[in-house]
Amino acid sequence: MRNASRYALLAAGVALALAYPWIVPNLYLLYAGVLTLMYAATATSWNILGGFTGYVSLGHSAFFGLGAYGTGLLMTRAGWSWIPSLIGSALVVALFAALVGVAAVRVRGASFVIVSIALVSMTNLLVQGWRSLTGGSTGLRVPSPFPDLNRGQSHFAFFYLFLGLLALVMLTWWFISRSRYGAGLRAIREDEDKAESLGVPTAAFKVTAYALSALFVALAGGLYALWFRSLDPIFVFSILIGSYMVLMSLLGGVRHLFGPLLGALIVAPAGEYFLVALGETQVHLAAAGLLLVLVVLFMPEGIIPAAARLVSRPQQASIREEAAG
Amino acid sequence: MTLLLQGLALGVLTGGLYALLASGLSLYFGVMRVVMVAHPAFLFLAAYLTYTLHTASGLDPLLALPVTVPLFFALGVAVQRLLVARLAPENLPMMSVLLTFGLALVIEGLLGTVYTGSYKSVSMDYATRSLTLGAVRLPYDRIVAFAVAALTLAALFTILLKSRFGRALRATIQHREAARLVGIRTERVTGYGFGVGLATAAVGGSVLALITPFFPAAHWAWIGKLMAIIVVGGLGSVLGAALAAVMLGVIESLVLVTVDATWATMMFYVFLFLTLIARPQGFFGGRLAQRF
Numbered sequence: 001m002r003n004a005s006r007y008a009l010l011a012a013g014v015a016l017a018l019a020y021p022w023i024v025p026n027l028y029l030l031y032a033g034v035l036t037l038m039y040a041a042t043a044t045s046w047n048i049l050g051g052f053t054g055y056v057s058l059g060h061s062a063f064f065g066l067g068a069y070g071t072g073l074l075m076t077r078a079g080w081s082w083i084p085s086l087i088g089s090a091l092v093v094a095l096f097a098a099l100v101g102v103a104a105v106r107v108r109g110a111s112f113v114i115v116s117i118a119l120v121s122m123t124n125l126l127v128q129g130w131r132s133l134t135g136g137s138t139g140l141r142v143p144s145p146f147p148d149l150n151r152g153q154s155h156f157a158f159f160y161l162f163l164g165l166l167a168l169v170m171l172t173w174w175f176i177s178r179s180r181y182g183a184g185l186r187a188i189r190e191d192e193d194k195a196e197s198l199g200v201p202t203a204a205f206k207v208t209a210y211a212l213s214a215l216f217v218a219l220a221g222g223l224y225a226l227w228f229r230s231l232d233p234i235f236v237f238s239i240l241i242g243s244y245m246v247l248m249s250l251l252g253g254v255r256h257l258f259g260p261l262l263g264a265l266i267v268a269p270a271g272e273y274f275l276v277a278l279g280e281t282q283v284h285l286a287a288a289g290l291l292l293v294l295v296v297l298f299m300p301e302g303i304i305p306a307a308a309r310l311v312s313r314p315q316q317a318s319i320r321e322e323a324a325g
Numbered sequence: 326m327t328l329l330l331q332g333l334a335l336g337v338l339t340g341g342l343y344a345l346l347a348s349g350l351s352l353y354f355g356v357m358r359v360v361m362v363a364h365p366a367f368l369f370l371a372a373y374l375t376y377t378l379h380t381a382s383g384l385d386p387l388l389a390l391p392v393t394v395p396l397f398f399a400l401g402v403a404v405q406r407l408l409v410a411r412l413a414p415e416n417l418p419m420m421s422v423l424l425t426f427g428l429a430l431v432i433e434g435l436l437g438t439v440y441t442g443s444y445k446s447v448s449m450d451y452a453t454r455s456l457t458l459g460a461v462r463l464p465y466d467r468i469v470a471f472a473v474a475a476l477t478l479a480a481l482f483t484i485l486l487k488s489r490f491g492r493a494l495r496a497t498i499q500h501r502e503a504a505r506l507v508g509i510r511t512e513r514v515t516g517y518g519f520g521v522g523l524a525t526a527a528v529g530g531s532v533l534a535l536i537t538p539f540f541p542a543a544h545w546a547w548i549g550k551l552m553a554i555i556v557v558g559g560l561g562s563v564l565g566a567a568l569a570a571v572m573l574g575v576i577e578s579l580v581l582v583t584v585d586a587t588w589a590t591m592m593f594y595v596f597l598f599l600t601l602i603a604r605p606q607g608f609f610g611g612r613l614a615q616r617f
Contacts, residue, residue: 056419058426103602109418110360111560114552115601117362121549122594129587239545243426250423282437282541289430296424297411 021159030155034227036268037162038220039244043252043260044169045216046245049209051173051254052182054189055105057210059116060217061242062123066093067218068225068236069127069134072142077133082145082226090218097214098207105206108192117239124237140231158227165223166261169216174257185209217245240285244268247292253302262303267291327460332582333575334458338467340574341474342532346547347554347566348481349525355498355561356518359409359421364526365547366429371397371530372539373436379447379534386447386531387473393527401523402516404428409519410512429544436541446538470532477528478567481521485563494518498561546590553593557600558609565609 024030046060070089074080080088104115127134134140146157176182184205187195196202225231235241248263267288274284299306346368353361374396375389408428412420455464485491496504497514505511533539554573558565573593581589600607 054416054419056423058422103598107601107605110354110358110422111556111601111605113362113419113422114360114556115597117545117552118549118594118597121546122591125587125591129585243430246423282434282442284434285437286431286434289427289432289434292427292430293408293424296420296427297408300413300416300420 017163021156027152027155030152030159032269032272034155034159034162035272036264037159037166038224038227039248039268040261040264041162041166041169041220042217042241043245043248043264044166044173045213045220047249047254047260048169048173048176048213048216050213050246050249051259052176052185052189053206053209055108055112055206055210056246057116057213058113058239058242058246059119060213060245061237061239062119063093063097063214063217064221064224064241065120065127065233065236066096066123067221068231069140069233070218071222071225072140072231073133075143076140086219086222086226089222090215093218093221094211094215098211101207101210102203105203105210116242120237120239120242124233127233127237134233137233139233142225142229142231144229145226154227158223161223161227162220165216165219170257170261172212172216177257181205240288243288243292244271247288247295250295250300250302251291253304256302256304259302259304328582329579330459331461332578334461334463335467336575336578337571338463338471338574339578340571341471341478342529342536343550343554343570343574344567345474345478345525345532346529347551347558347570348478348563349522349529350551350555351558351561351563351566352518352522352525354555355563356494356515357405357409357421358418358561359425360418360552361425361522362422362548363425363428363432364522365544365551366432367397367400367523367526368529368533368547369436369539369541369544370432371527372534373440373445373530375531375534376440376445376447385449386535387469389531390528393530394524397523397527398520401520404523405516405519406512410515429548433541433544440541442540442542444538444540447534449535466536470536473528473532477525481525482563484521490514490517494521550590550593553597556607557596559607562607562609565607568609569607 020033021030024033042060042064046057050056067090070092071082071085074085074089075082078085100119104112104119107115128137130136144154146154149157176185184195184200184202187198187200188202188205192202221236224236244267245260248267249260250263251266252259252261252263254260271284271288274287278284295302346364350361350364353359353364371393374393375386378384378389378392379386408424409421412424449466455462456468457463483491485495493504493509493514494517496507496509497511497518501511504514550573554570555566557573558567558569573596576592576596577589580592
């Protein structure tokens with residue numbers, strides 16, 4: 001694709017996103033749009049760690065839940081207004097992630113995934129167990145940030161808030177992908193030992209990527225808390241939210257800026273469709289799982305590279321694939 | 326003091342089940358360096374099959390084993406040959422986790438659709454009685470569960486140590502290329518290794534159905550616990566997993582009777598992180614675990 005048509009496509013996409021709340025016919029589609037943007041933002045944040053370094057975290061819903069609860073608690077217990085609550089909670093979560101990261105990134109591959117799953121279970125247990133602070137399994141009510149807006153206007157506001165967050169995360173990803181730091185992270189993905197021996201400070205790079213990706217996921221969680229205003233620990237700390245981030249990123253393509261967004265545009269509406277068409281059954285879980293299995297088996301590089309291979313010459317293989325082949 | 330003894334005894338009994346399930350996980354990891362996240366999901370699938378057989382015919386959960394064990398063995402071979410073996414070798418650890426994670430979601434979703442998300446349980450008349458030893462009361466269903474788990478583990482160890490297949494399996498775990506050089510069909514053995522691993526989930530499922538009520542989403546809690554066990558024990562070490570399972574089972578019970586349920590479960594993760602910080606290869610894992 002030539003550069004001019006690429007920019008035109010980008011501009012059209014941005015215009016469509018900005019106009020979406022004005023052109024949808026009903027409130028439900030607006031709600032679904034906000035939800036899709038939220039998932040896109042979390043998936044792109046996940047991809048800061050997963051895409052660059054190749055470390056697959058199945059437990060990023062821990063940061064989503066902590067960001068949501070942190071925002072809610074700062075507003076209800078400390079009486080802060082919503083913007084400082086949102087940012088303060090995200091910063092605390094990022095600091096926490098950096099601390100966890102020091103232990104978590106010591107292990108590679110399979111052990112890292114185990115740690116990430118354990119992290120969700122731990123945070124879920126803590127939040128449900130600490131009844132006096134968090135309200136335990138009954139959940140937490142969060143005051144409205146915009147008390148004079150009705151439900152539709154609130155969806156409207158949060159559509160743009162989530163869109164802004166998505167833009168911020170994508171810009172961050174883009175900056176990293178063009179920086180020396182990004183090159184270092186990619187070197188970790190291709191061969192961590194070689195990267196280390198070439199002088200890449202692998203531990204520091206991995207921990208910062210982990211914390212950065214947690215920061216943005218926590219911001220998304222905080223916005224979710226302000227938007228939904230009622231937090232259910234079982235949902236915000238669910239494995240499903242974490243696995244959606246992974247599924248969306250993999251489906252779209254983890255090595256591409258627009259991969260997670262594309263994945264979110266497919267998976268989130270499909271999930272909503274299952275909920276509407278089939279009611280509150282568990283079929284959507286099975287469908288998400290099946291999709292994940294199919295992607296892993298047949299399209300581990302994602303849609304974007306697969307489609308690119310169809311329209312143009314074959315993609316360049318990564319260093320490791322060339323070395324293996 | 327009585328409370329502690331009671332906790333200790335119950336912990337050992339629960340630890341038996343943990344050990345059985347963790348040994349299955351260690352097998353998968355040993356033969357293919359795969360962390361099988363779907364293991365607890367298959368455990369719950371077995372529990373639900375047991376439940377169906379029990380409600381349809383009044384069968385004792387343990388009599389479901391002749392049906393579920395061969396079925397799960399075949400399923401395990403199929404999962405390995407048809408799914409895991411197809412993954413590209415260069416990124417196998419990550420991709421296999423995602424693959425089995427997808428399988429776990431599929432199983433949970435199907436169980437939730439067929440059986441709904443509410444609690445199910447199988448209760449036998451002996452489950453309500455218990456054996457009194459001094460001041461300690463041991464429910465009969467726990468004793469039966471422990472006995473079944475211990476017998477299965479003993480059979481598993483006998484197969485691994487004495488039989489020709491067991492030797493081939495261990496050779497494959499230790500050095501795949503060398504095993505192939507001496508004429509072991511490593512692909513086939515790897516498939517059977519998965520079958521045996523999943524068969525332990527079938528046994529575990531019957532035991533689980535016997536001792537506790539269950540619902541589909543509960544398998545996530547088991548993943549966390551079992552993963553902590555195999556990391557503390559050392560990835561790939563069947564013996565290490567069994568020892569760590571009993572140890573963590575006892576610690577869980579002791580914390581349960583002295584503090585509360587939240588901290589009892591939390592102990593698994595505390596030990597997981599302590600192990601990763603102090604000794605990432607686990608406490609019983611050898612050369613194999615160090616590479617991961």
